[in-house]
Amino acid sequence: MKILIVDDSVFAQKFMEKTILASLPDEQIIAAPSGEDAYELFLSETPDVIVTDLLMPGMGGQMLIKMIRQTDGICKIIVVSADVQKSVQDEVMQMNITAFINKPLNAEKSEQLIRLLGDAKNA
Amino acid sequence: MLSPLQKDALVEILNTHIGKAASSLSEMVNQKVILSVPEIELKDSSDINFYQFEKEGIFSNSEVVMSSIKFGEIFKGDANIVFPMANVKVLVDACLGNENEPGNTKLTNEDLDVIKELCNVVLNALIGEFGNLLDVRLEYTSPKIDFALISSLEQSEIIPSNTYVLILYTSFFLAKSQIRGLILIALTENSVNLLLQKIDELLGDMNV
Amino acid sequence: MFDWVERALNMVNTGIIIINSEQNIVFWNDELYRISQISKQDALTKRLSEVCPKFGEAKYQTILENVLNNGQSRFCSSVLHQAFIFPKHVQQGIRQNMKIEPMVYENRVDYALIQIMDITDQVINENRLKEVIKELKQGYEQARESEKASKELARFDHLTGLYNRAHFETKLTKLMEDSLSAEGKLAFLFMDLDGFKQVNDKYGHLVGDILLQQVAGRLLNNTRKTDIVARMGGDEFIIIQNNMLDMEDAITFAEKLVNALKKPYYVDNKRIHTSVSIGISVFPDMSDNVEILIKYADAAMYNVKKNGKNNFGFYEKKSNKKGFNHTILD
Numbered sequence: 001m002k003i004l005i006v007d008d009s010v011f012a013q014k015f016m017e018k019t020i021l022a023s024l025p026d027e028q029i030i031a032a033p034s035g036e037d038a039y040e041l042f043l044s045e046t047p048d049v050i051v052t053d054l055l056m057p058g059m060g061g062q063m064l065i066k067m068i069r070q071t072d073g074i075c076k077i078i079v080v081s082a083d084v085q086k087s088v089q090d091e092v093m094q095m096n097i098t099a100f101i102n103k104p105l106n107a108e109k110s111e112q113l114i115r116l117l118g119d120a121k122n123a
Numbered sequence: 124m125l126s127p128l129q130k131d132a133l134v135e136i137l138n139t140h141i142g143k144a145a146s147s148l149s150e151m152v153n154q155k156v157i158l159s160v161p162e163i164e165l166k167d168s169s170d171i172n173f174y175q176f177e178k179e180g181i182f183s184n185s186e187v188v189m190s191s192i193k194f195g196e197i198f199k200g201d202a203n204i205v206f207p208m209a210n211v212k213v214l215v216d217a218c219l220g221n222e223n224e225p226g227n228t229k230l231t232n233e234d235l236d237v238i239k240e241l242c243n244v245v246l247n248a249l250i251g252e253f254g255n256l257l258d259v260r261l262e263y264t265s266p267k268i269d270f271a272l273i274s275s276l277e278q279s280e281i282i283p284s285n286t287y288v289l290i291l292y293t294s295f296f297l298a299k300s301q302i303r304g305l306i307l308i309a310l311t312e313n314s315v316n317l318l319l320q321k322i323d324e325l326l327g328d329m330n331v
Numbered sequence: 332m333f334d335w336v337e338r339a340l341n342m343v344n345t346g347i348i349i350i351n352s353e354q355n356i357v358f359w360n361d362e363l364y365r366i367s368q369i370s371k372q373d374a375l376t377k378r379l380s381e382v383c384p385k386f387g388e389a390k391y392q393t394i395l396e397n398v399l400n401n402g403q404s405r406f407c408s409s410v411l412h413q414a415f416i417f418p419k420h421v422q423q424g425i426r427q428n429m430k431i432e433p434m435v436y437e438n439r440v441d442y443a444l445i446q447i448m449d450i451t452d453q454v455i456n457e458n459r460l461k462e463v464i465k466e467l468k469q470g471y472e473q474a475r476e477s478e479k480a481s482k483e484l485a486r487f488d489h490l491t492g493l494y495n496r497a498h499f500e501t502k503l504t505k506l507m508e509d510s511l512s513a514e515g516k517l518a519f520l521f522m523d524l525d526g527f528k529q530v531n532d533k534y535g536h537l538v539g540d541i542l543l544q545q546v547a548g549r550l551l552n553n554t555r556k557t558d559i560v561a562r563m564g565g566d567e568f569i570i571i572q573n574n575m576l577d578m579e580d581a582i583t584f585a586e587k588l589v590n591a592l593k594k595p596y597y598v599d600n601k602r603i604h605t606s607v608s609i610g611i612s613v614f615p616d617m618s619d620n621v622e623i624l625i626k627y628a629d630a631a632m633y634n635v636k637k638n639g640k641n642n643f644g645f646y647e648k649k650s651n652k653k654g655f656n657h658t659i660l661d
């Protein structure tokens with residue numbers, strides 16, 4: 001399974017990579033530091049799952065999801081964000097995403113992420 | 124003073140903390156609120172010259188609104204959030220959904236109350252999360268709020284000497300407004316070390 | 332024993348509540364009774380949210396927990412929260428600021444201090460002041476609007492919306508000044524409707540008025556923004572064609588107008604026919620005086636009327652002679 005991680009923080013990217021590989025060591029992980037780069041990778045690499053932050057400079061997460069969903073209604077999208085406002089969550093859930101996880105990723109939320117990825121794999 | 128990796132990690136952590144403040148604020152003002160800290164610096168207090176903030180429009184010979192809390196003991200410091208006076212009116216109007224009349228910078232008592240609360244929420248969220256990050260218990264003084272003219276503000280009144288200052292360039296996005304402010308967290312040497320240690324620990328965990 | 336401290340706390344103008352770590356009320360001062368009509372007896376030992384339901388909301392529970400568990404202070408403004416403690420059924424209009432702080436003793440937070448500051452009067456006064464300022468502003472705006480409106484009344488013909496005579500003269504003066512420095516000339520087209528009196532007599536003044544409006548509309552549709560279109564009164568109109576380069580220009584223009592105005596009109600399900608007679612003079616060729624130019628155009632129009640109407644003609648110096656008539660071939 002190919003997983004694309006999108007976050008402008010290298011720290012957050014690496015953290016998620018590490019968390020995922022610790023439980024799912026065989027998955028292939030690619031990363032992008034911005035919405036624009038992520039979209040290019042989405043087109044060239046066709047990942048199965050996209051794990052993305054929302055608040056990024058330039059093209060933010062919401063715009064990225066919108067663009068992806070214009071042509072691909074199938075790939076799984078998981079949002080991992082510090083933005084916990086209900087209005088934002090509602091907006092994003094409308095775009096057919098699998099889940100919305102709040103940062104910071106503690107043990108419990110990391111488990112949730114792994115479980116979701118596992119489901120995506122077996123789907 | 125921060126390596127690029129440390130900076131990246133700290134920015135990520137701070138943005139997560141401040142996201143909680145945005146959430147509380149959004150509940151109170153019934154609109155979407157985005158708070159972001161895109162840029163930070165860590166400097167020795169003696170290396171700071173307030174003229175560097177002029178590009179943010181702060182401390183360039185105008186009035187500012189400043190709110191501060193002190194915290195301690197294990198992680199000890201002084202946090203100040205500073206807004207140029209002109210920005211305060213814009214911010215308050217955005218919070219309350221009022222029409223902003225450019226040029227009208229008169230602050231009413233109500234405006235002051237709102238900004239007082241706003242600063243309170245933001246500082247609490249930030250410093251509180253530091254406590255969680257470092258796994259230490261913090262004690263706080265009651266928040267103070269001041270309005271001052273920069274000419275009458277001595278640098279040492281805001282930044283105690285012999286400290287290290289974490290400078291957070293902060294942006295508030297509300298309605299159609301973007302308002303910039305500055306958060307200055309002056310820390311003792313021990314506290315800075317504690318913080319950097321924790322960050323290195325997290326980075327190390329990831330073999331970065 | 333007489334407790335001066337307790338006495339003082341009961342005298343201050345701020346509501347003071349002390350709660351313990353379980354959020355039960357252990358102190359309730361007299362000011363709170365004044366604010367809420369809830370007595371000490373009814374408040375003490377009860378859970379805060381039981382006595383003041385607002386504190387039961389999730390938002391405030393989070394705040395209280397933050398104070399009691401994390402030792403943080405919190406200020407809540409009346410602007411964003413309105414009020415916290417009030418008599419049953421009387422929340423409207425009450426405004427309070429609130430401060431909650433931990434009471435720390437030996438590194439533990441056993442109690443929290445809640446201060447309620449009633450600022451209803453202050454808010455009422457501030458709002459009143461804001462209202463007064465708003466009203467003053469509105470009054471000023473209204474005065475400006477009505478001044479503007481009466482100025483406009485003075486400039487436009489209220490039936491057709493075209494410039495009235497007075498304003499026409501003002502605009503014309505300006506146009507003439509500009510024209511002197513520019514390449515083109517100005518053509519004065521003076522016109523009135525043929526058989527308008529009969530229309531009024533046959534169909535009534537209301538229909539006559541609507542007809543005038545339609546005529547005005549057609550005139551406007553066939554002129555440029557730089558031209559002046561005015562109603563001189565009754566069924567008399569005048570158009571100043573700006574930047575007229577040669578006679579051909581004026582002829583083409585006049586032809587266009589005559590053709591446009593002779594098409595049938597539909598008013599109130601009636602099909603009405605009328606047409607226009609146009610007399611034309613040219614500035615500065617024929618004169619540089621407005622009154623004279625209008626007189627010339629009027630004379631030219633009179634000629635057109637005498638010669639069959641539904642046409643246009645230029646002014647010729649010899650007024651007895653048949654003027655330069657141009658017949659439009661259908």
